[in-house]
Amino acid sequence: MTGRFITFEGGEGAGKSTQIERLQRRLSGLDFKVIATREPGGSPQAEKIRSFILGGEAKHMGPFAEALLFTAARIDHIDTVIIPALANGVHVLCDRFADSTKVYQGISGQVSRSLIESLEQVALKSLRPDMTFILDLPAEIGLSRAGERQAGKGERADRFEQEDIAFHRALREGFLAIAKEAPDRCVVIDATQDPDDVERAIWTALQNRLPDFAGTRVSHVA
Structure with a gap:
């Protein structure tokens, strides 16, 4: 049996990492085999590309060049991490995937849809997420949360977090x-809900949409 591929998308500060961690913990507690990964990154080579992009080194090259770099990272990530895990019956939870390229470089970066779709076809081949959670909240709230997180960790805003509010609304x-x-x-x-309520909503939707998880019951937040 192949694993399920579940992706999480949304703007900055939406809480994707928190919810992935919670879902991974819940699934592991129910004896499902599961891994969490991220994009850009997720494999050693892709992580190098991640550092280059989020450090702002590719910004001067323009959105299309960034889309090419994301695609190169995605190909390595898929080939070395995602496909092997799914083939072994492991469920994969991924923080961002191809939808982020469509939005960040396609819609906000104004790279044509046809070019984005061509890159997606090359990278993904037949792979598609079984389910995608889009964590939605106003851009102002997300950026405020992201800023608080960075301050708490002593980090700087990355290449995309530094964009103006119009970019994040888009x-x-x-x-x-x-x-x-x-x-x-x-x-x-x-x-915008409490993280526990977001977790419950995700778990309920997962059970309703994917039969693999329909036999397990929502009892309490892990």
């Missing part, structure tokens, strides 16, 4: 547009 609209285009795959979750 990201939100882009993710919501993707959800409307692919309602069978995407579930929009109100990320």
Whole structure:
């Protein structure tokens, strides 16, 4: 039996990492085999590309060059991590995937849809997420959360977090547009809620959408 590929998308500060960690812990506690990964990154080579992009080294090259770099990282990530895990029956939880390229470089960066789709076809081949959670919240709230997180860790804003509010508002609209285009795959979750409520909403949706998890019951937040 192959594993399920579940992706998490959304703007900055939406809480994707927190919810992935919670879902991984819950699934592991129910004896499911599961790994968590991220994009850009997730494999040694892809992590090098991640550092280059988020450090702002590629910004002067423009959105299309960034899309090419994301695609190169994605190919390595898919080939070395995602596909082997799924083939071994391991469920994969991924913090961002191809939808982020569509939104960040396609919609906000104005790279043509046809070019983005061509890159996606090359990188993904037949791979598609079984389910995508889009954690939605106003851009202002997300950026405030991201700033608080950075301050707590002593980190600097990355290449995309530094963009203006109009860019981040466009990201939100882009993710919501993707959800409307692919309602069978995407579930929009109100990320302004308390993290426990977001977790419950994710778990309920997962059980309703994917039969692998339908036999397990929501009892309490792990």
